[in-house]
Amino acid sequence: MQRFPALGDYGLIGDCRAAALVSRYGSIDWLCWPRFDSPSIFAALLDRERGGYGKLSPVQPCSVERRYLPDSNVIEACFTSDSGSVVLTDLMPVRESAHSSSSSSSSVSMVPDHEIICRLVCTSGEVEIESIFAPRADYGETVPSIRDSAKLGLRIEFNRGVAWLRSGVPWRVDKGSASARIAMRAGHMNWPSWIFSGLLATLALSTLLTTSHGLGLTRMNIPYLLGTITSDREKARPLGFIVHLLNGWVFSILYVFIFQARHMANWWFGLLIGLAHALFVLTVGMSLLPSLHPRMASERHGPVAQRQLEPPGFMALNYGYQTLLSVFLADAVFGAVLGSLYHLS
Secondary structure, X not given: OOOOOOHHXXXXXXXXXXEEEEEOOOEEEEEEOOOOOOOXXXXXOOOOOOOOEEEEEEOOOOEEEEXXXXXXXXXXXXXXXXXXXXXXXEEOOEEEOOXXXXXOHHHOOEEEOOOOEEEEEEEEEEEEEEEEEEOOHHHHOEOOEEEEOHHHOEEEEEOOEEEEEOOOOOOEEEOOEEEEEEEEEOOOOOHHHHHHHHHHHHHHHHHHHHXXXXXXXOXXXXXXXXXXXXXXXXXXXXXXXXXXXXXXXXXXXXXXXXXXXXXXXXXXXXHHHHHHHHHHHHXXXXXXXXXXOOOEOEOOOEOEOOXXXXXXXXXXXXXXXXXXXXXXXXXXXXXXXXXXXXXOO
């Protein structure tokens, strides 16, 4: 904290009960908390040495472009350096009061959550990030006690209460301040989360497809079809289930790549990808299956001695119209489970 930014370099975020000034350098330099008339915990706007601040920004020199998201006081700042770029989003969340009337906008009241959310996403390359949390209570008069409470976060004790700082990075606490430094990479996958979510999603997919066949909803059983690559019918079912499980597990990486690229992972986004996946399987995958499966007949040449299995046809309609429903349902569930369980890195 060397110099005072110009007043025009500050943006304002708030929750109708408190407000904070955020500089273009990613530093919160003014905040009275938890209300407008409360003493400050960040006042570097007045005193760079003793006022207190919270900073989240790249270490290396970079250019900055900022904007308010449409119809909000949510600040989005894009930091671009020679090695990459990151996007920082700052906001104070609010929620609509349960007693508000939806029939009249004038009666709606916004209830603050008394939180500040700082979200940082690496959009390209690799960027080293520095985070400094140095609160000072009562306009810089008091240095609060900061205690690391492991997974609960940092506990900050003021004269009039307690605040918490939670994040996904380890902090180093020293004399009333905390700091952290990490390297962020664009598209960096959360491998442990993929292993867990991909396995559960594929189990759900394989189970739904097998169940649909067992209930007579469709004559197509994709896991069994994969197993019939071997001529041993006794081994076809367990082998096909295992092959389909591994195939779906690997294929879930494509979902995760999309989640990471869009910086979004939730059930409905996964469901939409799953529906697109099902459409691809029914149109492209089913048409290619006879040429890839060593025991499946071709619609053009018909069955021969080594190729007796009925081909699925376009959209797998040879196996019944309900096959469409079962495939779309199974892939939608696959995507929804994967999207809801996968955690972005």
